[in-house]
Amino acid sequence: MSRLNHEWRLSAHPIGKLKASDFNWGEQKIPDIRESELLIRNIYLSIDPTNRIWADERESYMPPVETGNVMRGLIVGVVEESRNPGFKEGDIVQGILGWEEYITSDGTGVSVIPYDGTVPLTAFFGLFSHTGLAAYFGLDDIGKPKEGETLVVSAAAGAVGSVAGQIGRIKGCRVVGIAGTDAKCGWITDDLGFDAAINYKTESVPDSLRQHCPNGIDVYFDTVGGPILDAVLGQINFKARIPICGMISQYNSSEPVPGPYNFINILYKSARIEGFIVLNYAERFGEGISDLVKWYSEGKLKYRIDVVEGLENAPAALDKLFDGTNKGKLIVKVSEEPSI
C-alpha cells in the first residue's frame, strides 16, 4: 500500500470560534490492516454544531478530542478492505470516526447502512441519521406535541429544526419556525409547510411570537439557546415542554453565559426543559428510521443538502455553519460515491 491518507488533527482547543488554525493538515501512508480490522474510504463527512463541543477543552456529553488527535466526525464511507467478519468490501457504513480520507477501524461503533440506491446516499445525513433522529426523538419523547398545540422551532431551516417542524405539522400542530434569512423563512413556509416564520435578524422575536402564536407556546424545539430561548420562555403555556437539542448561540463563547432571564417561568408555568443527545435513543433508532422513511415516501418530509467539496475545506465548512450561510444539512464530500 503506497496510497496516502490526508487528515485534520486538532492542534489546539479553540478559544471562542473554532478556527482553521486550530487544525493541522497532515498526510501519511495508509497502514496495512491487521486481522479483524477494516479499511474505510470516507465519502461524506457530516459537519454539525456539536463538532464545536467535541473540540472544546471541557468535557460535555463525550470526552473532548485531545489535541494532536484526528478530529472526530460522523462519516459515511465504503469498506475497501476487510479482515473483520462483520464487514465486507463494498459495504456502505457509518460511524462517529474521524476527519480523514481513510479510516482503519476494528469495527467498534461502525454500522452497515442498508443502502440500495432507492434514495440518494446524501439523504442519509439529511433525514435518516442523527439529524432526523434527533428531531424525531426530541419531539416524541420530550416535546410530546398534541394536535392543535403550537410548536416553535429555532434554527428552523437547519438540519434538525427543519425536520422537527415538519414532524410537528404531521402531528397536527401549528408550527412557527425561527431562522436567520428571508430565504430560509420562505423555504420553511413555502416548501416545508410551516404555518409561519420569523426572521430573528430583522424582526422582534417577542413581538412576532405574540403575533404568530396567539394561543401561546406549548412546545419549543430548541437548538440555539440564548435570547431566542429567553423570548420563547416569556410566552410559554402551562405545562410547556422544551427539548434542548443544542445551544449553538453559546458554543463559541469563552466567557460564562447566563441562563435565560425568563427562567422563573419554568416554575410559574410548570414547564419542563430537558436536554438530550440522539445517542440516548439508540435502542429505538429502528422505530425512528421506519417512521421517517414512511413520511419521506409519502412526500411529507423534505430535506436539503449543502455539499462542500473536499476534506481540505472541512474547517471552512464549520464557518458556514456558525455564520448561518449554509443552505440545508452541511456535509463535506471527501470522495466519490461508489456506483451501485
Added chain:
Amino acid sequence: MSRLNHEWRLSAHPIGKLKASDFNWGEQKIPDIRESELLIRNIYLSIDPTNRIWADERESYMPPVETGNVMRGLIVGVVEESRNPGFKEGDIVQGILGWEEYITSDGTGVSVIPYDGTVPLTAFFGLFSHTGLAAYFGLDDIGKPKEGETLVVSAAAGAVGSVAGQIGRIKGCRVVGIAGTDAKCGWITDDLGFDAAINYKTESVPDSLRQHCPNGIDVYFDTVGGPILDAVLGQINFKARIPICGMISQYNSSEPVPGPYNFINILYKSARIEGFIVLNYAERFGEGISDLVKWYSEGKLKYRIDVVEGLENAPAALDKLFDGTNKGKLIVKVSEEPSI
C-alpha cells in the same frame, strides 16, 4: 352580629421586598351569612414563600392579588356558622382564603380536614398539606429518586425541603441538605437523618458539594434557584432530574435575574428541569397523604413548627421567612384551637 373582623389588605404591589407598608390593617363588622354560605373562624394562617409571588403585580401560576383586596393565604379554621349543606358548625376546614380573622365563603375551594386529635392540628401545615405534598409529588413525579442515588435539597431545614430530604432517605438515597445556619444543618443531620449538610453562608457550596457528593448529583430538589442551583448544575450526573418547587432567591428582586450560568449542562448531561406547583397533583392528594401519614406514624418523618402569635404580626412573619430566621414551618396563630 356585632363582632369585628380584622384583616390585612394589600395596599401596593411590592417593589423588592414585601414590606409591612404594602399592607393595610383594617377592621369591619362581620356580615351575616346568606343562604349557602358559611362563616369560618381562622385558626392558623400559613406563611409561605409563594405569598410573595401572589402579592406581585406580575401574573404567575395564579392571578395576582389586586391592591385593595384581602391578602391571599392558606388557612386552617373552624366553621362557626353554616347555611351550606356541605359544612356543619365545628368542622375543621382548610382552603386558600385570606389574611383575616373571619372568612365568609360559599364553600368554593374549602375542604373539611378529618381532624380527630390524633396528631396536633399544626401537623397539618407541617406535613399533611401543601408543604408535605409538594415534597412528596415533586420528588415522586419529577425527581424519581432511586436507591443509591444522591439527592441534594436546598432550604433543607424549610417546610418543604425538610420533608423532601426525609423522603429521599426513605427511598434509600444519599441525601445532602443545604441550609443557612449551623443550627439548621445540625437539625437535618442529627434529627432528620440527612447524610450531610452544607451551610451555604459559611462554606463554598461547590467545594462542599464535591466533598459530600463523591458520585455526583442525580436529583436536586430546589426551592431557592440562584447561585445554589448554579453550583448544583455544575455537578449533575447524566440524566439528572431537578424538580423546581420555588425560586425564593429571586422573588424579591425588582431587576431581571439571569438564569444559571451552568445552564448548558442541561444539554451536556441530558438533564431535566421541571417546575411544578402542588395543585397540579390535586387528584393524587389522597395517595400522598396516605404515605405521609404512614411514614409519620412509623417515626420516619419529623417536622417542626414556628408559630407567630396574632394576625397583626403576619407581615412581620414574612420577614422571618425571607431572612431565614424561622425555625420550621412558619404559621401565624390567628385564634385558639377548638377543644375536641
